[in-house]
Amino acid sequence: MTSSRPPGPRQPTLEDVARSAGVSRATVSRVVNGTRNVDPEIQRIVQEAVEATGYVPNRAARTLVTRRTDSIALVFSVPAHRTRDDPFLGQVFSDPFFGRVVGGLLTVLRPRGVHPVLMLADSEDARHALVANLRQEHIDGVALVSIAPGDSLPFLLTEAGLPTVLFARPSTAIPISYVDVAQQAGAKLAAERLLARGCRRITTIAGPFDSPAGQDRLAGFREAMAEHGHAYVPSVEGSFTQVGGERAMRELLECHPDTDGVFVANDLMAQGALHVLREQGRRVPEDVAVIGFDDSSAAQASRPLLTTVRQPVEDMAAEMARLLLALIDDPSQDIRSVIFKTTLVERESA
Amino acid sequence: MTSSRPPGPRQPTLEDVARSAGVSRATVSRVVNGTRNVDPEIQRIVQEAVEATGYVPNRAARTLVTRRTDSIALVFSVPAHRTRDDPFLGQVFSDPFFGRVVGGLLTVLRPRGVHPVLMLADSEDARHALVANLRQEHIDGVALVSIAPGDSLPFLLTEAGLPTVLFARPSTAIPISYVDVAQQAGAKLAAERLLARGCRRITTIAGPFDSPAGQDRLAGFREAMAEHGHAYVPSVEGSFTQVGGERAMRELLECHPDTDGVFVANDLMAQGALHVLREQGRRVPEDVAVIGFDDSSAAQASRPLLTTVRQPVEDMAAEMARLLLALIDDPSQDIRSVIFKTTLVERESA
DNA sequence: CATGCGGCGGAGAGCGCTCTCCGGCCTTCG
DNA sequence: CGAAGGCCGGAGAGCGCTCTCCGCCGCATG
Numbered sequence: 001m002t003s004s005r006p007p008g009p010r011q012p013t014l015e016d017v018a019r020s021a022g023v024s025r026a027t028v029s030r031v032v033n034g035t036r037n038v039d040p041e042i043q044r045i046v047q048e049a050v051e052a053t054g055y056v057p058n059r060a061a062r063t064l065v066t067r068r069t070d071s072i073a074l075v076f077s078v079p080a081h082r083t084r085d086d087p088f089l090g091q092v093f094s095d096p097f098f099g100r101v102v103g104g105l106l107t108v109l110r111p112r113g114v115h116p117v118l119m120l121a122d123s124e125d126a127r128h129a130l131v132a133n134l135r136q137e138h139i140d141g142v143a144l145v146s147i148a149p150g151d152s153l154p155f156l157l158t159e160a161g162l163p164t165v166l167f168a169r170p171s172t173a174i175p176i177s178y179v180d181v182a183q184q185a186g187a188k189l190a191a192e193r194l195l196a197r198g199c200r201r202i203t204t205i206a207g208p209f210d211s212p213a214g215q216d217r218l219a220g221f222r223e224a225m226a227e228h229g230h231a232y233v234p235s236v237e238g239s240f241t242q243v244g245g246e247r248a249m250r251e252l253l254e255c256h257p258d259t260d261g262v263f264v265a266n267d268l269m270a271q272g273a274l275h276v277l278r279e280q281g282r283r284v285p286e287d288v289a290v291i292g293f294d295d296s297s298a299a300q301a302s303r304p305l306l307t308t309v310r311q312p313v314e315d316m317a318a319e320m321a322r323l324l325l326a327l328i329d330d331p332s333q334d335i336r337s338v339i340f341k342t343t344l345v346e347r348e349s350a
Numbered sequence: 351m352t353s354s355r356p357p358g359p360r361q362p363t364l365e366d367v368a369r370s371a372g373v374s375r376a377t378v379s380r381v382v383n384g385t386r387n388v389d390p391e392i393q394r395i396v397q398e399a400v401e402a403t404g405y406v407p408n409r410a411a412r413t414l415v416t417r418r419t420d421s422i423a424l425v426f427s428v429p430a431h432r433t434r435d436d437p438f439l440g441q442v443f444s445d446p447f448f449g450r451v452v453g454g455l456l457t458v459l460r461p462r463g464v465h466p467v468l469m470l471a472d473s474e475d476a477r478h479a480l481v482a483n484l485r486q487e488h489i490d491g492v493a494l495v496s497i498a499p500g501d502s503l504p505f506l507l508t509e510a511g512l513p514t515v516l517f518a519r520p521s522t523a524i525p526i527s528y529v530d531v532a533q534q535a536g537a538k539l540a541a542e543r544l545l546a547r548g549c550r551r552i553t554t555i556a557g558p559f560d561s562p563a564g565q566d567r568l569a570g571f572r573e574a575m576a577e578h579g580h581a582y583v584p585s586v587e588g589s590f591t592q593v594g595g596e597r598a599m600r601e602l603l604e605c606h607p608d609t610d611g612v613f614v615a616n617d618l619m620a621q622g623a624l625h626v627l628r629e630q631g632r633r634v635p636e637d638v639a640v641i642g643f644d645d646s647s648a649a650q651a652s653r654p655l656l657t658t659v660r661q662p663v664e665d666m667a668a669e670m671a672r673l674l675l676a677l678i679d680d681p682s683q684d685i686r687s688v689i690f691k692t693t694l695v696e697r698e699s700a
Numbered sequence: 701c702a703t704g705c706g707g708c709g710g711a712g713a714g715c716g717c718t719c720t721c722c723g724g725c726c727t728t729c730g
Numbered sequence: 731c732g733a734a735g736g737c738c739g740g741a742g743a744g745c746g747c748t749c750t751c752c753g754c755c756g757c758a759t760g
Contacts, residue, residue, distance in 0.1 A: 013717085014718095024740045058414075058715085117466070136406050300592070376709070376711080379747070383748085386708080407747075414717085416748070705756105714750105717744100722741080725736100729735100
């Protein structure tokens with residue numbers, strides 16, 4: 001562990017630039033950071049010296065004094081136990097959702113020169129290690145995507161005083177900033193669409209009951225249905241995975257063979273549901289209309305193309321980044337939540 | 351930019367621990383890093399002092415002297431222009447492949463306490479900025495996934511003397527370490543499978559001709575077919591995306607309506623191909639057998655389930671991490687390549 | 701008993717940067 | 731014409747850590 005880099009051609013330092021430009025270190029620093037008025041002529045000279053020497057500031061040195069790293073942690077907090085439907089660690093990341101979050105974050109982070117450091121919290125140990133890690137001040141803040149029910153991380157992080165923003169409402173009420181979509185309103189869009197199509201025997205495949213998204217979508221859907229006189233909507237819980245959706249759809253068809261419309265709480269499950277419907281000879285949307293949630297890539301990969309409630313994941317992630325950067329700039333800032341609107345993307349399945 | 355953190359309760363430093371334990375800074379450092387023999391009794395005392403004070407080493411300070419960051423860059427280098435089939439930045443990341451690489455890397459990186467910093471190089475400017483960035487010594491090495499044809503980054507990185515490992519063979523010969531699969535052997539598996547099934551009018555949807563993977567899979571497939579007396583295999587170039595696969599499949603069916611077996615150079619395209627085949631009333635595998643490549647999540651999301659050539663992406667990524675860490679430990683090391691075997695995953699489509 | 705040597709703790713010099721403080725100069729105003 | 735104030739560059743003190751060097755001590759060896 002004591003390996004230092006071979007001496008080699010040492011990187012130029014501020015000192016070198018200063019000497020080359022015939023000014024003091026402080027002045028070079030000021031020019032490089034644009035931090036105070038510096039005589040234009042001197043500025044030019046310094047710029048040239050920087051070019052000539054090929055100087056790049058050393059981040060560690062800068063961080064040591066500013067206590068700023070210009071890095072944030074992008075943490076995915078996931079359940080410790082793999083479920084039947086999701087046996088692999090890899091699965092967490094093979095969900096396209098993951099990539100969309102990253103993409104959205106980067107649109108905001110890159111122009112500001114902030115780098116995301118990827119971290120995975122998949123056990124209670126990992127969560128604590130992570131907090132210790134973050135206390136090493138090698139990160140300015142945390143963008144947390146938690147899909148672990150009853151996750152302790154939001155709490156641990158706020159407790160540690162780390163600027164944190166969540167993707168999606170925390171499952172227990174905690175004073176913490178987050179971005180989310182209007183889940184219930186989204187579910188309502190789905191309900192209205194199904195009703196407008198003339199569906200009368202409507203059922204739903206819900207997300208896990210221990211996830212806020214699962215709860216909200218189900219609640220929103222039921223409420224909207226109730227408003228239209230449908231007092232009761234049969235539902236089956238699924239695990240937000242494709243095979244979970246298949247299993248749920250089978251169960252639903254068994255108990256409610258006359259189903260003519262299904263709201264499925266996410267696209268992955270909806271994709272599974274479509275497979276089962278086809279397998280059982282039901283035409284979609286003629287016999288059974290299907291609406292998903294997310295508008296993920298699965299929605300366009302499925303046949304028929306999935307009508308779904310669009311969640312603007314990239315925009316949400318971008319906003320998460322903005323909130324986080326603001327919070328880092330001023331930690332005393334009030335916590336905030338930003339709720340995004342959903343839209344119904346009408347394709348073929350409903 | 352001049353925001354310092356409010357003073358607050360300062361983090362304990364080595365100095366604090368040393369004082370509390372009644373020893374010198376150096377000794378505490380030695381205990382914390384396990385770097386030299388220290389009297390067991392003193393070791394114990396120091397440990398306790400560390401616990402008592404809640405000390406965590408400051409990474410920036412450590413990095414400043416060791417020139418080690420314990421972070422690597424995970425760089426995705428992608429084409430500047432979006433293609434018709436892939437118009438969005440987000441798409442790069444919504445490919446499940448991305449997540450699988452991350453998952454594999456983490457299995458090796460985490461136990462070693464190394465963090466991946468996510469970076470995206472999507473333009474020539476971005477690539478140069480990235481190199482400058484890396485020269486700030488805020489990263490020990492680079493794991494590069496390049497899907498940009500003729501990418502300059504592998505060259506720029508080696509030139510800059512940064513420890514680098516590629517995922518997949520570089521498109522131009524460059525002295526650089528990489529991991530890859532035996533693409534041609536994989537394509538051969540597909541060929542043999544199709545032939546064994548009795549397919550006689552075999553065609554293929556190739557990947558982009560300017561990507562090594564695209565070339566190799568096509569070459570390997572053709573060679574294997576030739577070995578079995580099939581001198582010529584009609585092929586259409588696709589873009590490695592689902593709609594690219596659809597387009598290619600349509601074209602293929604138009605020119606070669608008697609096709610009874612198709613090797614598709616990746617699963618995403620194969621998924622598109624399956625849709626087109628169904629749409630045109632061809633049964634899979636009875637009328638047309640289809641084999642994909644990758645064994646990505648798309649293979650299991652499609653119906654019929656896709657028979658495909660498995661690429662052990664997670665294992666490859668893990669090996670990439672191992673190679674990189676070794677290279678970082680000893681930069682004078684010879685460059686190496688590790689080639690993984692493919693296997694045929696037999697499902698329903700062939 | 702003198703000498704050598706290995707083991708182990710302490711002292712202190714940086715790593716490269718930022719930032720406060722100071723002082724010189726120029727401008728401005730009484 | 732003198733004092734006050736503003737602007738801008740330089741000096742220098744750290745930030746928290748590692749690591750080399752030094753010196754002490756205890757033991758083995760001649």
